[in-house]
Amino acid sequence: MTHLSIKIPVGIVLILSAMSGLLPAAEAEPLRAEEPVLLTSCGQSPGPVMLKVVLQRIGVDFEMETTASTAELEAGHQGQTPYKTLIIVMGASLKGMGAAGISMDDELKRTAALIAEARSRGIRVIGAHIEGMKRRSQGAAAGDTSDEQSIDAVAPNSDILLINVEGNADGRFSSIAAAGNIPMIEVEKNMDLMTELKTLFGK
Numbered sequence: 001m002t003h004l005s006i007k008i009p010v011g012i013v014l015i016l017s018a019m020s021g022l023l024p025a026a027e028a029e030p031l032r033a034e035e036p037v038l039l040t041s042c043g044q045s046p047g048p049v050m051l052k053v054v055l056q057r058i059g060v061d062f063e064m065e066t067t068a069s070t071a072e073l074e075a076g077h078q079g080q081t082p083y084k085t086l087i088i089v090m091g092a093s094l095k096g097m098g099a100a101g102i103s104m105d106d107e108l109k110r111t112a113a114l115i116a117e118a119r120s121r122g123i124r125v126i127g128a129h130i131e132g133m134k135r136r137s138q139g140a141a142a143g144d145t146s147d148e149q150s151i152d153a154v155a156p157n158s159d160i161l162l163i164n165v166e167g168n169a170d171g172r173f174s175s176i177a178a179a180g181n182i183p184m185i186e187v188e189k190n191m192d193l194m195t196e197l198k199t200l201f202g203k
Contacts, residue, residue, distance in 0.1 A: 038063055045092060058203045088126070
């Protein structure tokens with residue numbers, strides 16, 4: 001059998017190599033999340049209620065249970081349809097936890113169990129912090145680190161981060177996103193939040 005060997009001049013190789021750098025890179029796949037959604041809290045702040053209003057307005061199929069356990073994930077939406085997305089709103093409120101009769105330790109254990117269950121079921125986890133710096137430790141009572149604990153529990157373990165820009169003024173969420181290669185969506189106001197969630201859920 002005769003093998004045909006073709007020699008390509010070095011100059012042509014160099015030109016082709018240079019041109020390859022000019023070719024457009026493949027566009028990154030847009031972020032997507034699916035319904036139905038289980039919306040919950042890590043810290044019992046008002047954040048989930050704020051997000052509930054937005055999800056209702058854009059027509060996302062969801063249920064909100066601020067103290068959701070793994071049982072809710074197992075049962076599915078309205079006890080029937082498996083959840084596709086779990087949104088955990090970061091942000092701690094001592095008042096909110098007191099009203100619910102739970103501690104920050106309770107919240108951290110519940111959240112860890114929820115995330116582990118979501119992982120085992122292939123449920124996408126979105127970590128949201130939408131109340132800005134006023135909900136962060138900088139705006140909390142002296143010695144209160146509960147909000148930062150909620151961030152540590154959720155943000156590094158999320159598939160997507162949804163963050164209020166003002167709450168990321170110190171770059172805390174940017175650092176977490178970079179370290180874990182986690183896509184992060186930043187919003188400045190509620191109207192932006194609505195727009196981004198519409199895109200995320202294909203509405």
